[in-house]
Amino acid sequence: MKKRIFNSSFIFLLAVISITNIAFAADVPSAALIQPDALVKTLQSNVPGKPLILQVGFQKLYQQAHIPGAEYVGAATDAEGIQKLEKRVSALPKNKAIVLYCGCCPWWHCPNVQPAYELLHSMGFTKVKVLYIAQNFGADWVDKGYPVARGE
Numbered sequence: 001m002k003k004r005i006f007n008s009s010f011i012f013l014l015a016v017i018s019i020t021n022i023a024f025a026a027d028v029p030s031a032a033l034i035q036p037d038a039l040v041k042t043l044q045s046n047v048p049g050k051p052l053i054l055q056v057g058f059q060k061l062y063q064q065a066h067i068p069g070a071e072y073v074g075a076a077t078d079a080e081g082i083q084k085l086e087k088r089v090s091a092l093p094k095n096k097a098i099v100l101y102c103g104c105c106p107w108w109h110c111p112n113v114q115p116a117y118e119l120l121h122s123m124g125f126t127k128v129k130v131l132y133i134a135q136n137f138g139a140d141w142v143d144k145g146y147p148v149a150r151g152e
Helices: 002-020 036-044 059-064 079-089 114-120
Strands: 052-055 098-101 128-130
Touching: 002 098, 052 079, 052 128, 079 114
Parallel strands: 052 098, 098 128
Antiparallel strands: none
16 A cells, blocks of 8 residues: 555656656756866966856845855746846857856755756857755855855
8 A cells, every 4th residue: 555655646746847847956967067176176276267156046045155256146946037147148158157056955956056057058058067066055165164255
């Protein structure tokens, strides 16, 4: 009986996901990921042409702590955030290096980075990376002593 309930629940969950088109960070290709330590090295290097860093999560998290130089464009799970992201990058060259990040929750549950990545990819951007944040921005960036800015 328990197996039958589990099977029915699992099938129902798959149906809901397929109907609602829920996308999570885990759907971002591994080749598009950048690890926090690699991004820190890039930001601290003297090489010109640093990437544009865009926070595509929730504003409260951005205000609490964010990567210095990062811009908040809005949560990519809502239409307003996607519109702001599209507007922000529309005039950029398609080979501009861009790093997206959220940090709201564990990687496998993050709803924001995948829609943002898909938008930029569909617009023809060729150098888009997504910051891999395994747990959350606090644990994987702030607590590791990487540089942070606070406020707007």
